[in-house]
Amino acid sequence: MSASSTPSVLLNTGAQMPLLGLGTYTLQKPEEVHRAVDVALSVGYRAFDTATYYENEAALGRALRELLPKHGLTREDVFIITKLHPKDQGEKAKEAALLSLSQLDLGYIDLYLIHWPGTHGVPETDPSNPVNRAKSWALLEELHGQGKLKAIGVSNYTPAHMKEMMQSCKVRPALHQVEFHPRLCQAEMRRLCKEYGVCFQAYSSIGQGDLVTNPVVMEVAKSCQRTPAQVLLRWAVQQGVPVLPKSSNPERIEGNAKIFDFTLSDADMDRLSALDCGHKYCPDPSKVL
Known part of the structure; x- marks a missing residue:
């Protein structure tokens, strides 16, 4: 399965990004990364998500360089996402992005994100946070213009952060990566992203x-003879939302890829969406100025 035949979404850069990617958070041992990437490539994953914070960029790059030929693939067949560490927000952003480029050693980065709206070590309400965000973005725009970062975007921004950014950016973000599941449907953020392209x-x-044991999710999974994880991932991609399930377990990596050969009914989609209660499992960026 080549990148062109993988279900994908069109970014505002004109690039196609696969709807399914492998998340690599917590995968740090080189042999663990290698094994996960090998399985993922064999079952059709063509996007891989990492971050400086994950401390596995070098391992991921090495695994891909070694494994792409094994699977009859080239660098152009995969889409690589990595992210700016919050400690490098501001003046250090360009140097940090170039280090990620070097660590991955794959020629270019398909998508580089500002990982968090705040700066590590700076209070959430400190007025330097928006200044640092803006500086980071300006430096990433430079690298984007040079072709080193094919696309740039953000992660964990709130609607307020996004509105602020759109008033000053020269290059519109290609993507916003954020926590999203039936208990956190992010209606306002999705509306803004659609409005801004x-x-x-x-x-x-x-x-x-936690959601794989939710009664509603389990009932839907049973009715369509799928796993709860597959149902949750399908709920997202059926709305055109790309997903990044992370796992080091070969069976789960393979299972998570089987989300394009079934469809959830409108009733099941509605049942899942009705679980929305604004619950966050991950750090909350809403207090970052």
């Missing part, structure tokens, strides 16, 4: 594992 991408699609 920014791709909305999900992380934590199964609610850090």
